[in-house]
Amino acid sequence: METIKSRYAILGTLGDNEGFLTCSMHIAKNLNNADTIVPYPLFEEAAKDLKSERISCLLVPGAYPKINSFIMDSELEVSESFVKKIPALVLSGFGGKCPENIDIIFHHPATTYLLSEITTSYKENIAVSSNPEGCRMVIKNINRSITITNQLCADHYGLTTYKVLRKGINMPWVCFIKRLKEREL
Template identity: 75%
Template structure:
């Protein structure tokens, strides 16, 4: 039996105008189940546009720490879920060799768990809204920072990959639509 995926007019997910560099944009493009993919600086902004009917679907990875807020939102409904492999998660920067010590490491909150696996010591970890943003921050602070990002971003920004932390994870993904079954209660 073939599973038929729903087709969405406009799918919103985490990304920016630089292309399909976030894991979310990459997976949205790979799925091919939308007429248009709209990038958002944060999942919450896309969720707001979904509530307003500006987009027809919100795509969120299972690793997103605030996924539950969308699941419990009475205005949203899970329309489908699936598992798809994300690009490799890597440690990267501008140095030819990974430094033993660094001032700051930039990363998306979904990758926080991987910080415990690093050999490099850092003074500060700074969460950013996306993998491309982590790379851009490193590009503006080349000597004192590194990024925990995906391989697509590291390659796009010309960063040196020091270590592959995950070769690619089978990630659960959730598509949300407006909750048309929402019951309005009168008090």
């Protein structure tokens, strides 16, 4: 496994101000390779700040469906990549027993593949910007919804874990920096 060698002044990644609950914020904290970690509601917003040099690094998991947009962006370049295990991915909601039928299941687009493993019938699946957002939506829609989230979020928001979908998988991660003009030559 490649060792993390770079040190960044300000690393931006998916998260919010409630702590290190997203897989991205959790990994960023555990890497200990940034002086400051800034949460963003979308990776794209962090990329915008990277381009304008408000941050010095953007951390994105390989499972993010739109990672190619950063790889192909002429203003960005990959500074390093590595593999780190993410927290368990779980199906969660309120109550002691997983419902057989539900109106809505919330999930981050990176976990769309896991919908095929859910035995609960649902009318609608709604993509949310992050795992914490999925948990907050379940709280707003008690008895009508469940979420695919990580175990950190389920525990933080007091949700019941109905099923562990992945115990924690080795995830590829990519650090992006702003491309310097002289590197383009």
